[in-house]
Amino acid sequence: MPAKLTRNFCIIAHVDHGKTTLSDRILEHTNTVAMRVMTDQHLDSMDLEKERGITIKSHPVTMTYPAKDGKIYKLNLMDTPGHVDFSYEVSRSLAACEGAVLLIDAAQGVEAQTVANAHLAFAQKLKVIPVINKIDLPSANLELCLKQLEDILTIPAEEAILASGKAGIGIEDILEAVVLRVPPPRWTEYPQARALVFDSLYDSYRGVIAYVRMFSGTIKAGDMMMLMSTGQRSEVKEVGVFMPKMTKIASLGAGDVGYIVSNVKDTSEIKTGDTITLAHKPATEMLPGYKEVRPMVFCGLYPVDTSDYEKLKAALGRLRLNDAAFVYSSESSVALGFGFRCGFLGLLHMEIIQERIRREHDVDIISTYPSVVYHVIKHGGVQIEVDNPVNLPDPGEIVEIREPTIKAAIHIPNDAMGDIMALVMEKRGTVDHTDTLDAARVMLTCILPLNEILVDFNDRLKSITHGYGSMDYELGEYRTSDLVKMEILVNNDPVDAFASIVHRDKAEGKGRALCEKLAEIIPPQMFKVAIQAAIGGKIIARDNVKEMRKDVTAKCYGGDISRKRKLLDKQKEGKKKMKQFGRVSIPSDAFIKVLKTN
Numbered sequence: 001m002p003a004k005l006t007r008n009f010c011i012i013a014h015v016d017h018g019k020t021t022l023s024d025r026i027l028e029h030t031n032t033v034a035m036r037v038m039t040d041q042h043l044d045s046m047d048l049e050k051e052r053g054i055t056i057k058s059h060p061v062t063m064t065y066p067a068k069d070g071k072i073y074k075l076n077l078m079d080t081p082g083h084v085d086f087s088y089e090v091s092r093s094l095a096a097c098e099g100a101v102l103l104i105d106a107a108q109g110v111e112a113q114t115v116a117n118a119h120l121a122f123a124q125k126l127k128v129i130p131v132i133n134k135i136d137l138p139s140a141n142l143e144l145c146l147k148q149l150e151d152i153l154t155i156p157a158e159e160a161i162l163a164s165g166k167a168g169i170g171i172e173d174i175l176e177a178v179v180l181r182v183p184p185p186r187w188t189e190y191p192q193a194r195a196l197v198f199d200s201l202y203d204s205y206r207g208v209i210a211y212v213r214m215f216s217g218t219i220k221a222g223d224m225m226m227l228m229s230t231g232q233r234s235e236v237k238e239v240g241v242f243m244p245k246m247t248k249i250a251s252l253g254a255g256d257v258g259y260i261v262s263n264v265k266d267t268s269e270i271k272t273g274d275t276i277t278l279a280h281k282p283a284t285e286m287l288p289g290y291k292e293v294r295p296m297v298f299c300g301l302y303p304v305d306t307s308d309y310e311k312l313k314a315a316l317g318r319l320r321l322n323d324a325a326f327v328y329s330s331e332s333s334v335a336l337g338f339g340f341r342c343g344f345l346g347l348l349h350m351e352i353i354q355e356r357i358r359r360e361h362d363v364d365i366i367s368t369y370p371s372v373v374y375h376v377i378k379h380g381g382v383q384i385e386v387d388n389p390v391n392l393p394d395p396g397e398i399v400e401i402r403e404p405t406i407k408a409a410i411h412i413p414n415d416a417m418g419d420i421m422a423l424v425m426e427k428r429g430t431v432d433h434t435d436t437l438d439a440a441r442v443m444l445t446c447i448l449p450l451n452e453i454l455v456d457f458n459d460r461l462k463s464i465t466h467g468y469g470s471m472d473y474e475l476g477e478y479r480t481s482d483l484v485k486m487e488i489l490v491n492n493d494p495v496d497a498f499a500s501i502v503h504r505d506k507a508e509g510k511g512r513a514l515c516e517k518l519a520e521i522i523p524p525q526m527f528k529v530a531i532q533a534a535i536g537g538k539i540i541a542r543d544n545v546k547e548m549r550k551d552v553t554a555k556c557y558g559g560d561i562s563r564k565r566k567l568l569d570k571q572k573e574g575k576k577k578m579k580q581f582g583r584v585s586i587p588s589d590a591f592i593k594v595l596k597t598n
Helices: 019-029 047-052 084-095 112-123 142-151 171-181 306-321 347-360 414-426 457-464 504-521 561-581 588-597
Strands: 006-012 059-066 072-079 099-105 127-133 194-203 207-216 224-227 233-242 246-249 257-262 275-278 297-303 327-333 337-344 365-367 374-378 383-386 398-413 430-436 441-449 470-481 483-490 500-503 529-535 538-545
Touching: 006 019, 006 084, 006 112, 006 171, 019 059, 019 072, 019 099, 019 171, 059 233, 059 257, 072 171, 084 112, 084 194, 084 470, 099 112, 099 142, 099 171, 112 127, 112 398, 112 470, 127 142, 127 171, 194 306, 297 306, 297 327, 297 347, 306 327, 306 337, 306 347, 337 347, 347 365, 398 414, 414 430, 414 441, 414 457, 441 470, 483 504, 500 504, 504 529, 504 538
Parallel strands: 006 072, 006 099, 099 127
Antiparallel strands: 059 072, 194 207, 194 275, 207 257, 224 233, 224 275, 233 246, 233 257, 297 337, 297 365, 327 337, 374 383, 374 398, 398 441, 398 470, 430 441, 483 500, 483 529, 529 538
16 A cells, blocks of 8 residues: 555543543444454553553554545554553654544543643644544533643644544544544655664564564565664564554555564564664664653562572563663662662552563562662762662762652642642642643642652542542752661661661651551561661661560469569570570561551
8 A cells, every 4th residue: 555545643642531442443443353352442452451441552553444535544553551651652652653643531621641642742743633532421521621622732622523432423533534634654755764663572482573663665574674773684584564463464665553573582682762774775864763761760679589580580671672661780688689670660660560570470579669869979079870778878978969850740620729739748849830720620830859759649649639630740850958868777787678768857757657667567586676767877766576575484483582583684684695696587578568558
């Protein structure tokens, strides 16, 4: 099919606005998937995606559509995630498209992630088609959505298409709009073959499968391809398209979205964002990829059973392949043994990766407390990056510590404003300004330390606003702050797995809570064990693990009190000696329990 009859588009929206349901209806309307094999959330291939009702990976699919102008068009659709932690998946899909269908929930209106994704599409100079979805809901407010479309996103209201993915309303209008408004594939005139790698997958039988968007030229089985970033050459074994399962075809031409199976067997050799060209006639300039994403949240992952170390290493290598934002390096801990320091885009990303390791690779893991990357300025002006509290230099060497901040746009109902402002203040944040979106909603622009929103900020935002609040954030600048390293000592021995970098004002409260929790979890010992939280040499909180006592006076049945006293003093001496030499082994499930409650 000629390139001018091809249309590449993706569906972008805030989380839970109905992207996957709409793509189900489009697959049905174009007869791409037979009704007998059709399932709900058809493009969501992971169990996790179906369970949680979220999209984690973007999914390409090729369809044919006979338009009203009598021509048959090839449509390449990508269903993208909506959660802020997976926005790099969205940016990768946008780089492979010429148009984007922007979904807005008729009942909820424009949300934080709708705005962020729309700006990503505008920055890539894509044609944006606004669609107001779920118009069959009793609570739908079309007038408000159209007004927000013009006021917030500056898109003319008359361009909007009214639809419902559930009821199948407006599907044909969307497909006609894609054919008429989305431009045909760009850069097809380039003389050499160029394909952008926007994702990849590891298959244990066929090796690495690269998901590509062809911009110019053709690639077929038997060709010798070259990766432009490394110059590595490899023979193409198979090419094909997604319908939505992988379907082998003769060749991929300009404008096509498909996959390439080659001789590459190592997961680290094909990088997402790389350009593939033909080795005998290579292109001179690479396609504009997308900027490297930097992880924002770090934590240690350790196997519960130390013999699973190699299995965990292989699992992380596979996940790294089709997740460009996930990074890892090996580390070891006195308490937990050998493991890996892993970097994630956010907490949901961290949770999903850990769940995938447990399910897809069958490895039981412990994760340490999440932390962020701090910039530490030492005497002499030397700046170092610290992502693990254990690596923080001695307080005497430090001039200042800078922590990363985020600029957050928080959309909330008017009546929750006071509570949300109190939450922002509690998390050491400031509210820059507020914008009124409509009669019932406001948007707060806040600056918050990234470290403070790591654990429970999003949950508390949702509970205060009864689920109507939403947040989108981008990384801000680094700011100097009064931060200290808090260590937990068990029987005077520091336990590195519990070390954390906290603000001085909050250290005492956090230290006390952690000591209390540990005192509950660690089983009683033969001698009294002190659990202390310390900053430098100063103890800021303390609790004791219960001690087991043998009743040494049981054999005394009367007589003088001094006989009992003598036996108790002897026991006391023994306990003292035991305390000097005794070691407390902390059970591994104690780490899991404490880190969960954190």
